[in-house]
Amino acid sequence: MGHPNPNPNPNPIVPIATGRRLIALWFPYWAGETTKIPHDKTQSFALIDHYKNAQRLVGLTPLAAQMGLSLGLSLADARALLPDLQTAMAEPMEAAARLQKCAYWLQRYTPWVGHNPSSDGQTGLADYGLLLDVSGCAHLFGGERALLADMQARFLNRGITAHAAMAGTVGAAWGLARFGVSAKTDPQARRQIIVPEGQEAEAVLPLPPAALRLSGGHIDLCQRLGLDTIGDLAGFARRELTRRFGPSPVLRLEQALGQAGESLNPCLPPPRFFVRHNLPHGVTQMEALAQLIGDLCARLATQLETSGHGAQRLDLSLTRSDNAVLALSLPLAHPSADGGHMARLFEERLSRLSRGVDAGYGIEHLALAASRTAPISGPQETMGAFEDAPNKTRGKRRAAPIAALGNLYDRLVSRLGAQVVVRPVPHASYIPERAVKLVPVLKADAADKKDPQSLSANLxxxxxxxxxxxxxxxxxxxxxxxxxxxxxxxxxxxxxxxxxxxxxxxxxxxxxxxxxxxxxxxxxxxxxxxxxxxxxxxxxxxxxxxxxxxxxxxxxxxxxxxxxxx
Amino acid sequence: MEPKPAAPLKHTSKSQKLAKLRRLVARFEPGVAHGPHIQTGFADIDAYLRQQVVPAGLPCGGLHEVVATRVGDMPAALGFAHRLAVRFLDRPHTQDMLLYGQTHMACREAGQPYGPALPAHGLSADRLVYIDGARLPDLLWAGEEALLCSAIGCIVLSSWDEAPSFTASRRLSLAARAAERPLVMALGAQAGGSASAATTRWQVEALPQQGWHVRLAKLRMSYTATPPPEGWRLYPQSLSQNSAQNILQSQPRGQAASRTARAG
Structure with missing residues (x-):
């Protein structure tokens, strides 16, 4: 029964279209189903670990679950229930690595695959789930239902139980995948829940409060107060909820209903070209920082050059001693393996930051990755265009013009902005102001090729x-x-x-x-x-x-x- | 008492002293007199440069200023600057790019270069890189960067109401001479007149019948030549629209009122 509600309708729930489509996948038996430990598949099998002062079950197979075992049960209790239970020590690291691999595999559906935001709030056990942002991807697989069916069929072939829910918010999808209809009652069922856009509220409100990704303490409190569903919780004024619970449940509720934004960090494969530098003491001086970035660029350039690649995009991250991260990313006009050029671009960019680099108590960790690369032919002449600086022009070989131009573009763009440095590209239109487009130089090469001057006959x-x-x-x-x-x-x-x-x-x-x-x-x-x-x-x-x-x-x-x- | 023989410098006249000092200064200036140079394509100006100036043309390595005489003459000044830039780019065997940059104000007031019109003015649109509005210091910085880039053949910067300081123009001028690439600075009427280290300064005014009145207001290449104060009247070919007919001539003004009445 719900809590008697003092105010009948303090916050009417207005459907909000988030414009996103998210899939939450939940693997209730991930550790047990994917383990490499040999065991008899026809018998119950459980993984155990030392946890809360006892040997307890931390991973199950569906068969074991059917026999009445549950996660967090102590091994002694489990043996009392099922004397012939097969057990093995859990390998949480391996299970997490397998989930990571699965996340990369899921990039066949969308490039935006993220990890679960939290572990299981109630038991504190590892919770295996993934989140996919499939906005604009579903039609490639014949619609949302077909996409989910395809995904689940592939998991079934591998013998993995996957519960999937699709909704417009991370919170709603997460909760529905775990607590949606019949999740607990029929563990074998291949379920898919699809919530149409803007109907998250109807789908989420009947679920128990645990579906809001709350912590164990909050869930206990809800139970004690008799708040059985999210709807009961949502019936209160937000201000009262915050006073009783703190800010977290209100935020989670708003995220589930699409009233508060929530970002999803994709897990991307580690970059191939990557260098980093750990410092024993934090660095606060800009000059020292510039020197370190220069070293990183030189090391990255060596990596790139030996494999015949040039960087098209560089990502620099500076981690402060208080774990704040300053991330900079830098697109390049032409693939470059010239460390001096990269270092100069970063120097320019850092000096142009509106508030400067706030080094705090010091920057302790620097990492530089070439997140997009392209093969380049032959080693570049180092320092490119800048070698023919004053008094050096005569008698020196000049850099290839295209590289020189690319380096100039990079320099101009890093100081003036990408939208300011442009090239005119003809466009098929008779309206004079539309007959030409000013395209940023970093994109102009592609635009040149794309538009074959269809109007050239009657210019x-x-x-x-x-x-x-x-x-x-x-x-x-x-x-x-x-x-x-x-x-x-x-x-x-x-x-x-x-x-x-x-x-x-x-x-x-x-x-x-x-x-x-x-x-x-x-x-x-x-x-x-x-x-x-x-x-x-x-x-x-x-x-x-x-x-x-x-x-x-x-x-x-x-x-x-x-x-x-x- | 006979006067003591003084040092030779004291006997020389003021002009001789100046000439000597200028020769001295010329030794420290990077080679203006020897670098590549171009003909402007205007017969009168070229004839003057051939007769009066040492490199017998407009030196590529240098800062050239083009200043509008009146507020409305900025298009003419930009046109003349563009004309010079095209001649600079027209050296054989180069596919160099033209970097054209404007301050925010110049963008708003004078407009952006229009791609479809460029072929009529001797430049293919794919050889243009354009900076669509920047602060003047950033623009000057971009100019100096571009001077160091071997793929840029000429740079045109335009500012509407602000001129670079003497220090900035001196710096750009030295960079341009060292790189042997030209930098053309087009300035609006409100910006002109300040001291600058430019190699040449041209004062441009629009003339009826598609002409320009161009005056060489400053010439730093030669210490002897003085440009004609009256300037030159130029009628560049590319601007004439011979095929088109002036429709105003075919419609006498007296008829305007009656035709309005008929249309009404």
Missing amino acids: PDPATRPLFMLCAPEPIEVIAEIPEGAPYRFRWRRVLHEVSAAYGPERISPEWWAGLTGETPKHHNRQTRDYYRLEDTQGHRFWIYRDGLYSRETTRPRWFMHGVFP
Whole structure:
């Protein structure tokens, strides 16, 4: 029975769509089912360990569970129940390593596979489960149900019991996998629970409070207070819950219902190219830190160079003595195995951090990994472009231009930002401002190859286009105009211009197909534009357009300045 | 009493002393007179440079400033800077890139270089790297970095209302000379006029009928030549639009009112 609720509905539960889809997998018999210790599969088998002052069962097979054994039972009690129980000492490290392997294998479904956030709150025993973020992955396997069925079929073939639940939040999926319908009653059943988006509340509220990933003390307290379901708990005002339990249950509740965010850290395979440095004493001085990072870069570069690889992305993590981690990641324009170049980029980057490096009581551990690499041909000339610094140009071989350019891009990007250093890439559109895209240099090579200039046959005459295009068309005030003609006088940026020559019009129709493909054209793209090239009496040259055709599209067309000619 | 024979320096005139000091200074300046140089492509300017200046052209290694005379002349100044940059890039056997950088203010006021128009001005769009807005110190830093990069053939930096300090321009100028690569600094009318160590400074003004009025306001290559104060009137070919007809001429102004009435 639920607790009599003093306030009928203090917090109405509003369904929140998180936009994520998560799968929680729970392996209730992981240690027993996957162990390599030889035993008779037809008989009950249990793993034991010394725990709470006794030899107790810490891993079971489904058969043993059916015979009435449970985790945490002492060995003496178990033998009393089942005299012919086979036992072996548990190997928690091996079981965890097997789970890690399983996590890598599950990356066939999604790249985002994370470990369970906690061990079992009630018993304190190891809890074997994994979390998968499958947002946007399910359709590749024929839908969510098919994905889960495929996954569970594969586990069944290996003889592993896996309980799976899919929901929009980590908390809901975790709780449902363990405490969902019939989890305890029918251990053999292959269950899959799928909660549609936004319906986490209905699914979670009937579950016992333990499904909220609470600690043992909190679960006991709930039992003593007669709070049998999460719904009972959710019925209280959050403020009262916090006063009685502390902040943790409220946070867990909100996470399960999608009202509070929760991140999932993916476990990634260890990088192939990795160096680190442990220091006996923390380092606080920036100069020393820069020196250490330089050493790491040089060591990583040696690793990369001997295997013929270049780093495309570097991850540096600095661990302070109080275990705070400062992580920096650095994309490179071209694969590089040049330690000096990497060190210079990090130096630049560290000096540009808005608050600087807070070394606290000192940085004790430095780790540098090349998380993305690509094969490079031949050893690079060390120091690349920077070798031809002043007074060294003559008589020295120059670095290959592409590497030199890549190094320059890296330097510029690390100081100015990736979105600022760009290259123009043609784009198939007749709308002038969309005919070219400014693509960050780090991505421009890919964009070059992707767009095969489908409009190249009818490109406009370059001489009719302004050398400088304003970031956005600016409205101008046309003072004397003739309908369907160029203006005689107009005001732009509060300066009056008397037109002495006009060329045009060049009519550009809106892209009628833009609305069909799902992208909504911006307002000023919906009307036909008549472009004119103007020159005023001072000799300044402009590119202006009238937005909309007279009488057909609008009665009071507006004029815009779009670019200037030199 | 006869005057004691003084040191030779004292007898020489002021101009001779200056010339001597200049020769002395020239010895410390990295080679302006010997490095690669280009012709601007404008016959009048080239003729002047050939006759008056030692390298007989515009030196590649140097800082060249292009300043707009009036606020509205920035496009013309940028056009002239672009023209110089294209000539610098046009050396044989190079596929070097043009780095074009602007301050935030210049981006907003003068606009961004427009890819589809570049071929008309002698540059293919894939040879352009563009810095889309930065603070002036960052931009100057980027310019110095790019001077050290062998794949960048020319650098154009543009600032609307702020000019680099003398120290900064001196630093860039020395870097450009040492690297033998040009750096063109385009400055808006509000930014110009401050002291700088640029090799040349060009004052550009737009002229009717698609022309530019260009005045060489400063020339640091030669200590004897003085550029003509009246400047040059230039009508670059690439800007002329001969095929198009001025539609205003075909529509006399008197008819404007009547046509408006008819349309209304």
